[in-house]
Amino acid sequence: MNNQTARLIELLQLEKKEKRTNNAKVISVASGKGGTGKTFFASNFAYSLSKEGKKILLIDFDFNLSNLNIVLNQKSENALSEFFEQKKSIEEIIQLYSQNLHLIYGDSGNEFFPKLSKEIIDYFFVSLNKITSQYDFIVIDSAAGANELTLRQLINSDFLILITTPEPTAIMDAYVLTKLLISENFSIQKFVVVNKCTSKDEGENSFQNLSAACKHFLNDEPTKLGTISFDILVHQSIVNQELLIENSSESKAANEIIDISKKFIEFAQVANNNQSKISR
Numbered sequence: 001m002n003n004q005t006a007r008l009i010e011l012l013q014l015e016k017k018e019k020r021t022n023n024a025k026v027i028s029v030a031s032g033k034g035g036t037g038k039t040f041f042a043s044n045f046a047y048s049l050s051k052e053g054k055k056i057l058l059i060d061f062d063f064n065l066s067n068l069n070i071v072l073n074q075k076s077e078n079a080l081s082e083f084f085e086q087k088k089s090i091e092e093i094i095q096l097y098s099q100n101l102h103l104i105y106g107d108s109g110n111e112f113f114p115k116l117s118k119e120i121i122d123y124f125f126v127s128l129n130k131i132t133s134q135y136d137f138i139v140i141d142s143a144a145g146a147n148e149l150t151l152r153q154l155i156n157s158d159f160l161i162l163i164t165t166p167e168p169t170a171i172m173d174a175y176v177l178t179k180l181l182i183s184e185n186f187s188i189q190k191f192v193v194v195n196k197c198t199s200k201d202e203g204e205n206s207f208q209n210l211s212a213a214c215k216h217f218l219n220d221e222p223t224k225l226g227t228i229s230f231d232i233l234v235h236q237s238i239v240n241q242e243l244l245i246e247n248s249s250e251s252k253a254a255n256e257i258i259d260i261s262k263k264f265i266e267f268a269q270v271a272n273n274n275q276s277k278i279s280r
Contacts, residue, residue: 024057024132025268026125028157030142030150032173036163037195040238041228041257042141043071044245045161048261050100051245054136057094059104061153062143064113066106072097073241076105083124084114090127102135118152125156137268146177155186159268161225165196166206175213182218189271191225193260203227223267226260228253 029042039060046058060068061080069076078093095103107113132138140157143150154160160181164174178190192210197203207224214220231253237244245254 024135024138025158025272026128026132026138026140026156027159027161027264028061028140028142028154029161029163030154030177031144031163031170032146032175032177033170034144036144036165036170037228037234038144038163039068039071039141040234040244041161041163041193041195042139043068044243044254044257045261045264046137046139047097047101047243048245048258049137049139049265050098051258052261052265053100054265055100055102055134057102057104057131057135057138058097059138059140060106061140062106063116063149064107064110065143066108068103068141069105071238071241072103072243074103074105079105079107079110081107081110081113083127084116084120090124090131116149118148121149121152122156125153146180151180151184154181155184158188159264159271160186160188160190161264162190162192162222163195164192164206164210166194166198166202171206171210171213174210178214178220178222179218182220189267190220190222191264191267192222193225194227196230197227198230200227200229225263225267226256228256228260 029038029045031038043058046056050056058068060066063080074095074097077095078088080093082088082093083090093104095105097103128138140153142153162174162177164170174192192207194203194206204227211221214222229252231251233248233251234244234253237248244251245257248254
């Protein structure tokens with residue numbers, strides 16, 4: 001254990017004693033495999049929430065393989081490594097996209113990227129809690145897959161949105177990720193978005209296949225948040241490094257993401273009301 005990690009663990013132990021205010025709900029967007037459109041969804045979903053009047057912080061948590069800045073055609077002046085190396089606070093690495101949408105970028109190809117541990121991930125969330133009062137939702141674009149650091153990040157979240165596609169391999173990987181999370185006692189609400197659907201029926205069937213497997217083998221049922229159609233305008237927005245909702249809001253896929261955002265806000269409000277009743 002190096003001195004930096006030891007110091008972070010020491011700080012974590014001290015600050016964990018503080019009560020978690022959790023004013024903002026942390027939403028992790030994850031996928032069992034790459035190529036599902038996770039970053040595309042996370043960025044457009046966050047932007048859509050911001051257009052609904054919500055204050056959003058979008059974080060690229062793909063560590064050293066991040067591409068959110070490329071998707072948004074933005075220059076990342078600061079990145080997560082600055083925080084992990086204790087060079088800057090979380091507040092100092094936040095960048096402004098719009099009044100209601102703020103960003104934290106990850107690194108890409110940084111040969112000096114610090115070695116991370118589960119304790120350091122925990123410390124990030126303890127530090128993140130200090131600024132939650134400034135936001136309605138914090139959206140985290142997770143790394144694809146299910147390594148121990150990604151699982152640790154997901155466990156520290158309040159909601160999980162699992163992005164999959166109708167491909168059988170993507171459905172299986174989404175199931176495996178769910179299984180791994182349950183083995184880690186992950187009990188928060190899990191939502192599913194099926195992306196790149198050629199029809200509504202294809203999306204519905206894909207969700208039902210995943211849901212049936214989770215219910216039968218894991219005794220767990222995810223909640224369907226919505227489906228997103230295969231749309232050539234999605235491809236064009238990615239190539240042009242533009243947000244689909246910002247530049248092609250009339251497209252079918254954009255309207256589906258907007259509907260998903262509104263539906264999620266309703267779910268979150270119900271969850272918040274239920275939590276308030278339990279607290280009382």
